[in-house]
Amino acid sequence: MIMKRDYESRIQKLLSRMTIEEKIGQLQQCGPSLVGAFDVSFEELLNMMFDGRISQEEFGRLMSTAEQDYHEEDLRAGRIGSYNGVGDAATANRLQKIAVEETRLGIPLLFGYDVIHGFRTVMPIPLAESCAWEPELWEKTGRIAAKEATAAGIHMTFAPMVDVARDARWGRISEGAGEDVLLNGAYGAAKVRGFQSDDLSRENAMAACVKHFAAYGAGEAGRDYNRVDMSLQRLWEEYLPPYKACVDAGARAVMPAFNDINGLPCSVNRWLLRDILREKWGFNGMVISDANAIAECVNHGIAADRKEAARQAILAGMDMDMTSNSYIECLQELVESGEVPEYVLDEAAGDVLRLKFELGLFDHPYRTTADREQNTLLRPEYRAVAREAAIKSTVLLKNDNNILPLKRETRVALFGALAADKGQMTGAWAVGAKAEDCVSMVEAFAARGLCWRYCGPDADEAALQAAAETSDVLVAAVGEMKEESGEAASRADITVNAEQMTLIRKLASTGKPVIVVLFNGRPLAIPELHELAAAVVEAWHPGVEAGNAILDILCGDVNPSGKLTATFPAATGQCPMYYAHINTGRPGGKSKFTSKYLDAPIEPLYPFGYGLSYTTYAYTGRKVEKREDGIHVFVSVTNTGGRDGEEIVQCYIQQMTGRRVRPVRQLKDFTKISLKAGETKMVTFVIPYAGLSYYDWEMKEVPGEGIVKIYVGGDSQAELAGQAAL
Numbered sequence: 097m098i099m100k101r102d103y104e105s106r107i108q109k110l111l112s113r114m115t116i117e118e119k120i121g122q123l124q125q126c127g128p129s130l131v132g133a134f135d136v137s138f139e140e141l142l143n144m145m146f147d148g149r150i151s152q153e154e155f156g157r158l159m160s161t162a163e164q165d166y167h168e169e170d171l172r173a174g175r176i177g178s179y180n181g182v183g184d185a186a187t188a189n190r191l192q193k194i195a196v197e198e199t200r201l202g203i204p205l206l207f208g209y210d211v212i213h214g215f216r217t218v219m220p221i222p223l224a225e226s227c228a229w230e231p232e233l234w235e236k237t238g239r240i241a242a243k244e245a246t247a248a249g250i251h252m253t254f255a256p257m258v259d260v261a262r263d264a265r266w267g268r269i270s271e272g273a274g275e276d277v278l279l280n281g282a283y284g285a286a287k288v289r290g291f292q293s294d295d296l297s298r299e300n301a302m303a304a305c306v307k308h309f310a311a312y313g314a315g316e317a318g319r320d321y322n323r324v325d326m327s328l329q330r331l332w333e334e335y336l337p338p339y340k341a342c343v344d345a346g347a348r349a350v351m352p353a354f355n356d357i358n359g360l361p362c363s364v365n366r367w368l369l370r371d372i373l374r375e376k377w378g379f380n381g382m383v384i385s386d387a388n389a390i391a392e393c394v395n396h397g398i399a400a401d402r403k404e405a406a407r408q409a410i411l412a413g414m415d416m417d418m419t420s421n422s423y424i425e426c427l428q429e430l431v432e433s434g435e436v437p438e439y440v441l442d443e444a445a446g447d448v449l450r451l452k453f454e455l456g457l458f459d460h461p462y463r464t465t466a467d468r469e470q471n472t473l474l475r476p477e478y479r480a481v482a483r484e485a486a487i488k489s490t491v492l493l494k495n496d497n498n499i500l501p502l503k504r505e506t507r508v509a510l511f512g513a514l515a516a517d518k519g520q521m522t523g524a525w526a527v528g529a530k531a532e533d534c535v536s537m538v539e540a541f542a543a544r545g546l547c548w549r550y551c552g553p554d555a556d557e558a559a560l561q562a563a564a565e566t567s568d569v570l571v572a573a574v575g576e577m578k579e580e581s582g583e584a585a586s587r588a589d590i591t592v593n594a595e596q597m598t599l600i601r602k603l604a605s606t607g608k609p610v611i612v613v614l615f616n617g618r619p620l621a622i623p624e625l626h627e628l629a630a631a632v633v634e635a636w637h638p639g640v641e642a643g644n645a646i647l648d649i650l651c652g653d654v655n656p657s658g659k660l661t662a663t664f665p666a667a668t669g670q671c672p673m674y675y676a677h678i679n680t681g682r683p684g685g686k687s688k689f690t691s692k693y694l695d696a697p698i699e700p701l702y703p704f705g706y707g708l709s710y711t712t713y714a715y716t717g718r719k720v721e722k723r724e725d726g727i728h729v730f731v732s733v734t735n736t737g738g739r740d741g742e743e744i745v746q747c748y749i750q751q752m753t754g755r756r757v758r759p760v761r762q763l764k765d766f767t768k769i770s771l772k773a774g775e776t777k778m779v780t781f782v783i784p785y786a787g788l789s790y791y792d793w794e795m796k797e798v799p800g801e802g803i804v805k806i807y808v809g810g811d812s813q814a815e816l817a818g819q820a821a822l
């Protein structure tokens with residue numbers, strides 16, 4: 097738990113010395129702008145890269161030669177309180193020196209950055225890491241990210257993202273812990289602990305900024321930034337709990353989402369930012385807008401101009417303006433005219449100052465040095481954790497006839513451009529990543545002394561056939577490019593693309609077993625690939641240790657244990673697809689008039705919670721008992737195979753009746769246990785009665801009542817353990 101110190105009198109004292117302009121300056125976050133070498137805007141340059149007019153390498157080259165404008169005159173004038181996107185110690189310290197020594201009051205700067213899944217030691221993408229179902233791991237990788245990022249001068253990360261994501265078309269499903277409410281909360285809280293440690297003033301602690309508040313993952317049709325229109329009951333039951341879990345874990349910043357909820361954009365939503373966040377949940381940290389989001393309220397059509405947007409945002413409780421310049425340009429007039437009372441400005445500036453005090457910036461404005469930066473980034477022990485995380489994130493989706501693990505003498509032919517593409521291994525939102533840090537599958541194969549060959553994307557038909565003929569198994573690395581997930585990367589078709597499918601078909605037609613390794617940032621709809629492959633290994637975008645971790649699994653040095661945290665649909669048209677759906681009056685079934693599609697199965701391709709292992713587990717002795725503190729659930733899990741392993745045991749409930757319809761299953765608890773071959777362990781879960789409450793039609797919280805069924809097992813289709821009458 098975070099140690100809280102009281103800075104209120106210092107904040108008030110400082111505020112009393114500040115001019116209105118200086119207070120507004122504290123609310124301004126700006127990013128460096130690019131100047132120089134090219135005559136197109138940065139946005140256009142980005143577009144050029146995304147639509148393929150220039151290559152990623154070309155983009156990188158232009159960026160590295162471009163000069164950055166840090167708006168130093170504004171900084172000196174006290175018009176900047178924070179930067180976004182400064183990620184090196186030298187620049188951070190140089191700018192900090194200007195703030196501390198050359199501004200009238202010497203208030204230090206706050207540096208924010210997107211440290212989403214590691215900084216330089218890039219860890220698996222969050223969706224991948226969530227498949228480890230291991231809070232200790234999530235915290236540990238968060239701690240490493242904080243050590244590296246703070247060494248590079250960063251004070252706050254725009255993470256964790258805990259947007260429950262149930263539509264795999266949404267590209268940002270890659271940035272969070274998937275579709276489940278409980279898992280997102282557990283993941284987010286662990287990240288908060290990892291980023292912040294127990295004392296934010298430590299030089300290697302960084303503030304967590306929980307995002308995107310709220311329900312950004314529920315955008316209509318999975319299209320990014322799209323409207324969210326949902327019942328308040330659903331919002332409270334299925335979307336808000338993970339943000340609350342992060343606030344309870346002590347997160348010191350929150351970022352409202354781009355989207356509107358029921359017609360009101362989150363950036364100007366007083367109910368969210370004041371009534372819920374501050375009053376109900378007791379949050380007294382800083383609220384920072386998403387990039388340009390305040391100005392975008394004009395596009396939403398909720399404000400006529402930026403001034404009106406600024407007024408609505410600050411009144412709603414938005415403290416800091418990320419890069420839209422709405423506050424810096426409009427607030428002064430609004431305060432002077434009385435449209436925004438000065439105490440509202442004081443509260444907002446006070447929230448920013450509080451965070452700066454908590455980070456210890458007034459006493460130690462330079463929290464790092466270039467030396468520390470150099471000695472910290474990419475340390476071998478961090479790489480070791482990245483490898484552990486990538487292993488634990490990997491989900492074995494299919495393994496016919498135990499084709500995996502590979503035997504030492506097996507001859508392997510490796511295919512697919514992704515097998516050699518180091519830069520693709522980090523996935524979306526790896527801002528501090530360098531391609532040369534990453535280990536590709538090709539490099540990892542080469543390092544192992546196996547009998548293998550690589551048949552790259554340029555190889556012709558004859559080369560492919562020859563490789564297949566002289567090998568025992570064919571390994572194909574396919575999936576998505578990292579640009580195909582993350583922000584502004586929604587897809588209307590979440591299959592593996594035609595070129596890659598052609599490769600898989602060709603390989604399968606040779607009659608040799610095909611092992612598919614998937615690199616992707618979202619669940620994919622791949623029923624044909626599943627049919628053609630003998631084994632499917634979901635590696636996601638695994639980070640810097642990609643190749644090593646995948647080879648550890650393929651060769652059987654470790655036993656895979658990851659389980660899916662997002663459902664894999666069998667067809668894109670099934671989206672949104674998630675296990676915790678409701679039943680309807682006509683649950684999908686064989687007969688005609690039931691809830692289903694004519695041209696897609698009812699079932700997913702791979703359900704939530706699913707994942708195979710090189711061993712097998714048997715669940716016996718399931719039992720349920722009602723006790724005073726809650727429903728106790730017991731089960732024995734035996735490792736019935738020949739290898740040691742780790743199993744993720746999951747406990748679900750179903751409330752059979754309610755005053756509003758209840759989901760067919762809800763994850764209520766989980767644990768990961770290690771079992772030696774032949775070993776049995778007893779697992780107990782306790783489901784407190786309070787955890788069964790929900791909202792009725794009138795939005796009153798009501799306790800669970802009637803029959804509750806409890807299911808325990810290794811995935812969301814777990815068997816019934818028993819039931820309890822409440």
Ligand code: BGC
Pocket residue numbers: 180210254307386387583
């Ligand atoms: C994203 C945020 C991110 C911010 C800052 C926005 O476009 O939505 O998640 O933290 O940029 O870079």
